[in-house]
Amino acid sequence: MPKPTGRLDFEEPIDALQAEIDALTMLPRTSARHQELQRLRARVTTVRQEIFASLTPGQRVQIAGHPDRPRMRYYLDRLASDFTEIHGDRHAGDDPALLAGFGRVGRHAVLLLGQNKGQGAAAARHRLGAMRPEGYRKAERALRLAEKFGRPVVSFVDTPSPHPSVEAETHGIGAAIAATSRTLAMLRVPTVSVLIGEGGGAGALALGISDNILMQEYATYSVVPPETAAAVLWQDRARGDDATAALRITASDLVALGVVDQAIAEPIGGAHADPDHAARLLRAALEDALEDVEKGSCATRVEQRHSRFRLMGLAGPPTAGDAPFDPLPGER
Amino acid sequence: MASAFGTACDRCGRDLLRQDLDTHLHVCPDCGHHRRLGAPARLRSLLDDGAWKEHDAELASTDPLSFSDRRTYTDRLADAMAATGLRDAAIAATGTICGVDVEVVAMDHRFLGGTLGMVIGEKVVRTADRARAARRPLLLVCASSGARIMEGALSLMQMAKIGVALGQLDRDGIPHVALLTDPTTGGVVLGCAMGADLILAEPDAQIGFTPPAAIRQTTGHPLPNGFQRSEYLLDHGLIDLVVDRRELRGVLGRLLGVITDTTPAPETPRGKPPVESDDDRPRN
Numbered sequence: 247m248p249k250p251t252g253r254l255d256f257e258e259p260i261d262a263l264q265a266e267i268d269a270l271t272m273l274p275r276t277s278a279r280h281q282e283l284q285r286l287r288a289r290v291t292t293v294r295q296e297i298f299a300s301l302t303p304g305q306r307v308q309i310a311g312h313p314d315r316p317r318m319r320y321y322l323d324r325l326a327s328d329f330t331e332i333h334g335d336r337h338a339g340d341d342p343a344l345l346a347g348f349g350r351v352g353r354h355a356v357l358l359l360g361q362n363k364g365q366g367a368a369a370a371r372h373r374l375g376a377m378r379p380e381g382y383r384k385a386e387r388a389l390r391l392a393e394k395f396g397r398p399v400v401s402f403v404d405t406p407s408p409h410p411s412v413e414a415e416t417h418g419i420g421a422a423i424a425a426t427s428r429t430l431a432m433l434r435v436p437t438v439s440v441l442i443g444e445g446g447g448a449g450a451l452a453l454g455i456s457d458n459i460l461m462q463e464y465a466t467y468s469v470v471p472p473e474t475a476a477a478v479l480w481q482d483r484a485r486g487d488d489a490t491a492a493l494r495i496t497a498s499d500l501v502a503l504g505v506v507d508q509a510i511a512e513p514i515g516g517a518h519a520d521p522d523h524a525a526r527l528l529r530a531a532l533e534d535a536l537e538d539v540e541k542g543s544c545a546t547r548v549e550q551r552h553s554r555f556r557l558m559g560l561a562g563p564p565t566a567g568d569a570p571f572d573p574l575p576g577e578r
Numbered sequence: 579m580a581s582a583f584g585t586a587c588d589r590c591g592r593d594l595l596r597q598d599l600d601t602h603l604h605v606c607p608d609c610g611h612h613r614r615l616g617a618p619a620r621l622r623s624l625l626d627d628g629a630w631k632e633h634d635a636e637l638a639s640t641d642p643l644s645f646s647d648r649r650t651y652t653d654r655l656a657d658a659m660a661a662t663g664l665r666d667a668a669i670a671a672t673g674t675i676c677g678v679d680v681e682v683v684a685m686d687h688r689f690l691g692g693t694l695g696m697v698i699g700e701k702v703v704r705t706a707d708r709a710r711a712a713r714r715p716l717l718l719v720c721a722s723s724g725a726r727i728m729e730g731a732l733s734l735m736q737m738a739k740i741g742v743a744l745g746q747l748d749r750d751g752i753p754h755v756a757l758l759t760d761p762t763t764g765g766v767v768l769g770c771a772m773g774a775d776l777i778l779a780e781p782d783a784q785i786g787f788t789p790p791a792a793i794r795q796t797t798g799h800p801l802p803n804g805f806q807r808s809e810y811l812l813d814h815g816l817i818d819l820v821v822d823r824r825e826l827r828g829v830l831g832r833l834l835g836v837i838t839d840t841t842p843a844p845e846t847p848r849g850k851p852p853v854e855s856d857d858d859r860p861r862n
Contacts, residue, residue, distance in 0.1 A: 407765075407788070408765070408787060408788065410788040410792045410793045410795075410796045410797075411788075411793060411796065411797055412793060412797065412799075412801060412802060412805065414787070414788070415786055415787060415788065415793070415805070415806060416814050417814075418772070418814075418815075418816050419768075419787045419788075420765070420768030420769065420771070420772035420786075420787050420816075421772040421773070421816060423765065423768070423769050423772075423787075424741070424768070424769050424770065424771075424772040424773030425773065427737065427738065427741045427769060428741050428744065428745045428748070428773055431738065431741050431742045431745050432742075432745040432746075432749065447725075447734060447765050447766070448734070448737055448764075448765030448766050448768070448769040448787075449765060451734055451735075451737055451738060451769070452769070454738075455738045455741065455742075467731055467734075468730070468731065468734075469725045469727060469729075469730060469731060469733050469734035469766065470724075470725065470727055474727075475647075475727050478727060479647035479648065479727060479728070480647050480648055481648075488647075489647070492643065492645055492646065492647065492730075493643075493727070493730045493731075494643055494730050494731070495730070495731070499731075500731055503642070503730075503731060503732065505731045505732070505735055551742075552742045552746070555735065555738045555739045555741075555742050556703065556739060556742065556743075558696075558699075558732060558735040558736070558738070558739050559642070559695070559696030559699050559700060559729075559732050559735065559736060559739065560637060560640070560696045560697065560699070560700040561700075562634075562700055562703065562704050568746060568749075569746075569749060569750060
């Protein structure tokens with residue numbers, strides 16, 4: 247297990263027990279030591295269960311942004327094979343916050359793309375998943391390639407927001423996000439999205455307009471950061487907990503609202519407590535989802551995707567629907 | 579402030595007489611400052627004879643999260659309705675601009691900051707569908723400070739919903755023109771506005787994704803002059819035109835006439851009745 251780099255306040259009782267365990271393992275092996283270790287390990291499990299059974303909304307937000315939370319790269323290494331990364335938007339640059347490439351998930355040959363926050367020293371280079379316009383343009387380019395090659399798409403969503411910078415604005419972050427989200431929404435190939443950490447606003451949604459939308463148990467998905475909502479509506483940044491609860495940004499909330507199709511369980515204590523286990527759970531859910539979305543023709547799939555988003559919020563009379571789509575390579 | 583004389587220009591302080599405001603469409607005749615227009619005044623300023631057919635006027639938010647902060651969302655909605663006479667922050671309309679048929683959605687900043695929620699989402703989608711069915715251009719007039727926070731993720735999902743409708747419009751070859759007015763800010767709004775085929779803006783409008791304060795806080799550097807203003811966006815290739823409000827109807831009529839290859843009516847004097855001041859009504 248990776249060494250903790252920045253623990254959360256409410257995890258302190260676990261850290262204290264862990265420190266005791268570490269100290270004990272340095273002692274000579276005796277049966278007394280063995281018993282004590284077993285007792286402490288059982289205690290860690292109990293304490294972790296207790297803490298995670300009664301998390302406040304604010305604590306859930308902290309878990310979604312936990313420094314040790316596994317990133318897209320971690321999951322990619324464990325659930326994809328034959329992966330080849332691709333780079334660059336062919337215009338201005340290559341954004342490390344957006345990772346994309348072709349590979350296999352189980353028996354499915356797919357495009358994988360998403361925000362990769364980076365771990366430890368790499369986090370700064372990846373800007374914690376805050377993408378620039380060139381990242382969205384790289385994503386759009388990758389999506390068009392997936393369609394051309396007839397490959398399904400798996401997207402990972404993990405971003406606090408687009409990069410807050412003069413460059414991002416000046417190089418057209420709004421236009422890049424508009425283009426990427428439209429391309430994804432109109433894509434003829436099957437699409438699956440999974441929210442693995444922070445789902446922050448329009449920058450997250452641009453990679454999340456899919457046939458099947460999955461969300462890890464402790465990920466969040468919100469139109470604005472809760473502290474922004476607290477500042478704007480409560481006019482008090484300290485009311486973040488209230489804002490978080492009112493915004494309903496957890497996986498179970500979003501499944502209930504119909505925004506997310508399925509919540510994926512995480513190990514007790516969150517994905518960072520047992521990343522390998524989290525990766526296995528994620529892989530199983532992704533393979534099922536891919537199996538599911540690959541059924542049926544591209545016309546039905548796109549039609550279903552469009553009517554699903556059409557029904558979010560207020561729903562009107564039936565619409566003109568879609569004109570027929572050209573079949574995909576290999577279809578008919 | 580409103581007075582017997584009308585009001586004073588926010589930028590240069592000149593007294594603006596009520597009749598001047600009407601003649602100049604709420605643009606200061608001295609300094610050119612564009613005062614904000616509500617949706618009814620906007621439509622009167624753009625559409626022939628100042629007239630249009632409204633659609634879906636009955637749509638109102640259902641408060642999907644039963645949201646409450648210091649006040650309940652339903653209270654905030656009721657106040658905004660009373661103050662503006664609107665049911666939400668946009669009007670959907672069919673009209674003509676210099677004789678060219680057009681489907682329009684005009685946002686209204688007076689209604690909860692013009693924030694984009696389920697009502698605007700539904701109105702844009704239905705208007706885009708009407709444009710597609712009638713093969714008429716779609717004009718989106720933006721005046722919005724961002725997402726409707728009180729509708730949570732459903733507000734965010736409106737960007738996806740609008741994106742799909744605009745994608746279908748695009749596939750069917752229907753022109754989509756956006757007019758950005760002060761303010762057009764926030765990711766959800768820009769995620770809809772910046773996808774247009776042609777983008778026009780009024781002078782000196784604030785148009786941006788991340789609030790300038792947040793950028794300054796992150797980078798610690800001062801922002802460039804004119805940052806996130808219409809002219810800055812034009813200079814950086816992000817929009818097509820910056821047009822004075824008093825010329826907008828003519829410019830739009832000519833442009834829409836050519837791209838749809840219809841012969842526009844000669845530009846007639848602007849529609850009656852004159853544009854009233856939406857700005858003088860109470861804001862919320």
